[in-house]
Amino acid sequence: MRKASDSYQACVARSTTAEGRRERLLKAADTVRKASQMLREAAAARDLHDLDAKDFTVPEIAGGTFVEWVYENGMQTVGGRVIRDELMAAPPNERCPLCRQGTVRQLDHFMPKSLFPALCVDPLNLVPVCERCNLIKGNKRPDNAENTILHPYLDRISHESWLDARTIHDFGTVQLRFFVSPPASWDATLTTRVKNHFTLFELGKRYAIEANRAISDVTYGVDKQRKRGGACMVRDYLREQAETRLAVDLNSCEGVTYRTLAADDLYCHGPSTQEPTN
Numbered sequence: 456m457r458k459a460s461d462s463y464q465a466c467v468a469r470s471t472t473a474e475g476r477r478e479r480l481l482k483a484a485d486t487v488r489k490a491s492q493m494l495r496e497a498a499a500a501r502d503l504h505d506l507d508a509k510d511f512t513v514p515e516i517a518g519g520t521f522v523e524w525v526y527e528n529g530m531q532t533v534g535g536r537v538i539r540d541e542l543m544a545a546p547p548n549e550r551c552p553l554c555r556q557g558t559v560r561q562l563d564h565f566m567p568k569s570l571f572p573a574l575c576v577d578p579l580n581l582v583p584v585c586e587r588c589n590l591i592k593g594n595k596r597p598d599n600a601e602n603t604i605l606h607p608y609l610d611r612i613s614h615e616s617w618l619d620a621r622t623i624h625d626f627g628t629v630q631l632r633f634f635v636s637p638p639a640s641w642d643a644t645l646t647t648r649v650k651n652h653f654t655l656f657e658l659g660k661r662y663a664i665e666a667n668r669a670i671s672d673v674t675y676g677v678d679k680q681r682k683r684g685g686a687c688m689v690r691d692y693l694r695e696q697a698e699t700r701l702a703v704d705l706n707s708c709e710g711v712t713y714r715t716l717a718a719d720d721l722y723c724h725g726p727s728t729q730e731p732t733n
């Protein structure tokens with residue numbers, strides 16, 4: 456990741472010299488450097504919620520004006536576009552790191568730019584996200600450790616399995632309810648944070664929709680296996696589908712869907728084929 460000072464220089468290098476703007480912005484470089492240092496120290500200590508917005512303003516330039524000059528105008532310049540493009544291209548397969556589902560479309564300011572203008576082009580504060588997550592996140596800032604949303608550069612949880620689901624049978628259809636199943640290595644704060652993140656970004660609802668699609672996709676294969684060898688064959692087939700997906704991503708929504716269905720006897724046996732007796 457590029458240094459905050461390099462990103463800042465890239466964004467202000469082509470700013471207009473009219474009314475001394477560029478000179479004023481170059482003078483603010485030291486404030487930006489100190490702000491980036493405070494952000495990194497707080498990130499390392501896991502207390503981003505303790506950052507005080509008044510330490511992140513820029514002397515003699517109003518917050519909104521600074522953001523307009525540096526972020527909005529600066530990111531449109533040749534140097535700024537390079538920074539922006541690099542950040543947007545970072546998530547594998549353009550997958551939004553907050554929901555792990557949507558396509559990256561925008562940059563979110565983890566610490567909102569309206570409150571923390573000095574961090575407006577700090578790469579550590581710029582998270583590529585999908586439109587929906589950006590809308591939900593809005594100007595929220597962390598107030599305490601528990602409601603600090605997961606920061607994709609700082610909180611890496613994908614190497615552990617934490618997503619699980621259970622089945623709900625209703626009038627012959629099956630649906631999944633997803634939930635956070637914390638691994639033993641997580642402490643209480645991380646568990647609460649992930650659960651809050653899950654709720655805020657409506658991941659249960661979003662994953663349930665994806666699960667419905669996954670169930671439709673597999674219906675033909677399941678019916679075929681059931682006819683060939685009953686519930687046992689269905690279970691094996693679903694386990695293999697799950698394994699394939701979970702090998703790539705331990706918390707793959709599709710993978711968890713197939714794993715959950717494989718463990719559900721009612722689903723594996725399928726609807727009763729017995730003819731009604733009169």
Ligand SMILES: [Zn+2]
Pocket residue numbers: 551552553554555556557584585586587588589
């Ligand atoms: Zn998203």
